[in-house]
Amino acid sequence: xxxxxxxIAGFGLFWYHFIIGDDWTVAAAVAAGLILTALFVxxxxxxxxxxxLIVISMLGLSLxxxxxx
Amino acid sequence: xxxVLFVLVTTFLASAVEAIEMVTIVLGxxxxxxxxATLVGAVAGFGVLAVIVVVAGLALSRAPIGxxxxxxxxxxxxxxxxxxxxxxxxxxxxxxxxxxxxxxxEPPEWTGTGFDWTAFVLAFKAVVxxxxxxxxxxxxxxxxxNQLGVAVIGGVAAVVVIGAIGLILQRVxxxxxxxxxxxxxxxxxxxxxxxxxxxxxxxxxxxxDGAILGLLALYIVTAGTYITIERGRVLGFSPGR
Numbered sequence: 001x002x003x004x005x006x007x008i009a010g011f012g013l014f015w016y017h018f019i020i021g022d023d024w025t026v027a028a029a030v031a032a033g034l035i036l037t038a039l040f041v042x043x044x045x046x047x048x049x050x051x052x053l054i055v056i057s058m059l060g061l062s063l064x065x066x067x068x069x
Numbered sequence: 070x071x072x073v074l075f076v077l078v079t080t081f082l083a084s085a086v087e088a089i090e091m092v093t094i095v096l097g098x099x100x101x102x103x104x105x106a107t108l109v110g111a112v113a114g115f116g117v118l119a120v121i122v123v124v125a126g127l128a129l130s131r132a133p134i135g136x137x138x139x140x141x142x143x144x145x146x147x148x149x150x151x152x153x154x155x156x157x158x159x160x161x162x163x164x165x166x167x168x169x170x171x172x173x174x175e176p177p178e179w180t181g182t183g184f185d186w187t188a189f190v191l192a193f194k195a196v197v198x199x200x201x202x203x204x205x206x207x208x209x210x211x212x213x214x215n216q217l218g219v220a221v222i223g224g225v226a227a228v229v230v231i232g233a234i235g236l237i238l239q240r241v242x243x244x245x246x247x248x249x250x251x252x253x254x255x256x257x258x259x260x261x262x263x264x265x266x267x268x269x270x271x272x273x274x275x276x277x278d279g280a281i282l283g284l285l286a287l288y289i290v291t292a293g294t295y296i297t298i299e300r301g302r303v304l305g306f307s308p309g310r
Binding site for chain 2: 019021023027034037047052055060062067
């Protein structure tokens with residue numbers, strides 16, 4: 001049973017590192033941007049600019065954090 | 070026609086980025102431990118990748134396009150941002166340098182008899198691990214544009230080209246500016262990830278499909294700006310100093 005759990009945990013960890021990578025805040029911000037855009041779209045506001053703005057600002061913050069460590 | 074070209078170029082470049090490392094490792098293992106087990110391992114690795122691409126591609130091609138664009142686009146965006154970020158950092162730090170393998174990456178020489186399972190596993194692992202990212206890009210691009218065949222051609226063509234260069238001129242492969250390629254692919258994945266995920270949410274892009282070029286230009290300028298800032302940091306300059 002423990003072997004199965006460790007296999008499942010390893011599998012999950014692999015996909016986490018594969019998709020999210022070493023800075024989870026970027027992925028979280030993108031997810032938040034998509035949710036915010038969905039809310040705007042449901043209110044008939046064509047908010048195409050939110051995600052590109054988040055991409056540019058989070059990339060800068062992530063690079064800044066990486067260069068400090 | 071433009072969509073086909075974009076799919077072909079992106080999957081070719083993405084595959085080239087991973088193929089450089091893949092080919093370098095496989096050639097290194099083959100040269101030091103012998104070719105038979107190495108080639109069997111590499112072929113087995115490609116077999117696994119082919120199964121992944123076919124199964125995932127067929128599954129995704131049956132999914133409704135709206136949710137598919139949102140989910141695959143969002144995954145592509147997050148994944149592409151990783152390459153974008155790494156590409157900026159590496160180009161800022163090392164410019165157009167190729168890859169460097171440390172001495173511990175070189176496998177010890179094989180002098181035994183029989184089938185060399187170490188060479189098999191090393192080659193298999195290199196192909197599967199490096200190729201998994203390519204498979205992800207090929208499947209997501211192919212499914213989203215309904216051009217899985219074109220995406221597979223782009224991916225396979227890069228492996229063939231880099232493999233051929235590696236076989237003829239072994240050291241040249243390590244000199245290909247992989248960081249720059251990674252940055253270019255990161256920008257392309259981020260562009261398409263942004264476009265598709267928002268389209269999946271029902272956003273109407275200004276200029277329709279032309280917005281892809283606008284996003285591409287925006288992210289290229291962003292990359293240039295961040296490389297300049299990062300290079301300043303690497304060299305020890307900071308604003309106001």
